[in-house]
Amino acid sequence: MSENAVEKSLNLLSNKWKIEPEVYELHLGKRNDVIDTPISVNKVMFHIPMLTSDKLYILWKCLWPDCHNCCDRQGRLPLTKDDIRNIAKKMGYDSKAEFVKRETIISSWQEQEIFGNVITNLTTLSLKRKDQETQVDDGVPIPCKHLDVNGSCKLHPQKPGVCWLYPFASWLESHQGVPVVHATFQLTGDCPGFYASKSIDDMMPILEEYSSRIFEYNMAVSRTTREGYASISIMDLQKNKF
Numbered sequence: 001m002s003e004n005a006v007e008k009s010l011n012l013l014s015n016k017w018k019i020e021p022e023v024y025e026l027h028l029g030k031r032n033d034v035i036d037t038p039i040s041v042n043k044v045m046f047h048i049p050m051l052t053s054d055k056l057y058i059l060w061k062c063l064w065p066d067c068h069n070c071c072d073r074q075g076r077l078p079l080t081k082d083d084i085r086n087i088a089k090k091m092g093y094d095s096k097a098e099f100v101k102r103e104t105i106i107s108s109w110q111e112q113e114i115f116g117n118v119i120t121n122l123t124t125l126s127l128k129r130k131d132q133e134t135q136v137d138d139g140v141p142i143p144c145k146h147l148d149v150n151g152s153c154k155l156h157p158q159k160p161g162v163c164w165l166y167p168f169a170s171w172l173e174s175h176q177g178v179p180v181v182h183a184t185f186q187l188t189g190d191c192p193g194f195y196a197s198k199s200i201d202d203m204m205p206i207l208e209e210y211s212s213r214i215f216e217y218n219m220a221v222s223r224t225t226r227e228g229y230a231s232i233s234i235m236d237l238q239k240n241k242f
């Protein structure tokens with residue numbers, strides 16, 4: 001996502017929510033004092049940004065039901081194989097093939113994590129956010145058709161894995177031959193839940209809760225790519241390799 005698009009999203013967000021200056025600056029890459037704070041929780045290595053000049057961590061909590069901005073401005077809903085099975089059933093399709101034909105679209109995109117070291121190239125089946133969705137809409141924030149008038153998801157609890165994880169981004173890396181799941185924040189400018197704090201303690205229960213979701217999601221993504229439903233390649237710029 002370009003800086004301009006993030007700034008536009010943040011400005012829209014600030015019409016309704018107060019965005020702290022540190023959060024705003026981090027989103028726009030205007031801080032040169034950001035360090036990674038790696039925290040291992042269960043089987044996931046979280047990377048939490050810290051602003052060293054202010055000694056502040058940037059943390060997050062979800063503001064739902066007051067907020068459903070991630071569903072109002074949804075850019076893409078990549079599906080795992082498990083998502084395809086569960087959502088097809090939830091939407092009343094007897095045939096997975098029919099569900100894929102009518103309700104999904106192919107997306108291809110690139111993600112770079114917050115500290116700029118890992119670039120992920122992905123091609124997946126994605127859930128359509130509107131009936132007439134085409135490739136031109138890929139990545140463009142639009143209201144998701146599965147959001148109801150009360151701000152709840154009509155697919156819940158079978159909503160896509162990515163909806164359970166937002167605003168975390170996660171990826172799998174091999175460390176001395178052992179797969180390690182990593183997670184950090186996606187800073188797209190669409191979530192008002194970020195805040196600055198002197199202590200990371202407030203967020204520990206959330207990291208606990210999300211660690212199992214994130215781990216399971218990565219296992220589901222591995223199965224999905226292994227079985228040919230999606231393709232993912234990861235480039236670690238620090239190690240300079242795919």
Ligand code: SF4
Pocket residue numbers: 061062063064067068069070071166167190191192193
């Ligand atoms: S994740 Fe962020 S954008 Fe989505 S409902 Fe929670 S606070 Fe709102």
Ligand code: SF4
Pocket residue numbers: 070071074077144145146147148152153154155156159160163
């Ligand atoms: S599928 Fe549900 S949770 Fe996901 S963006 Fe749509 S309404 Fe929101």
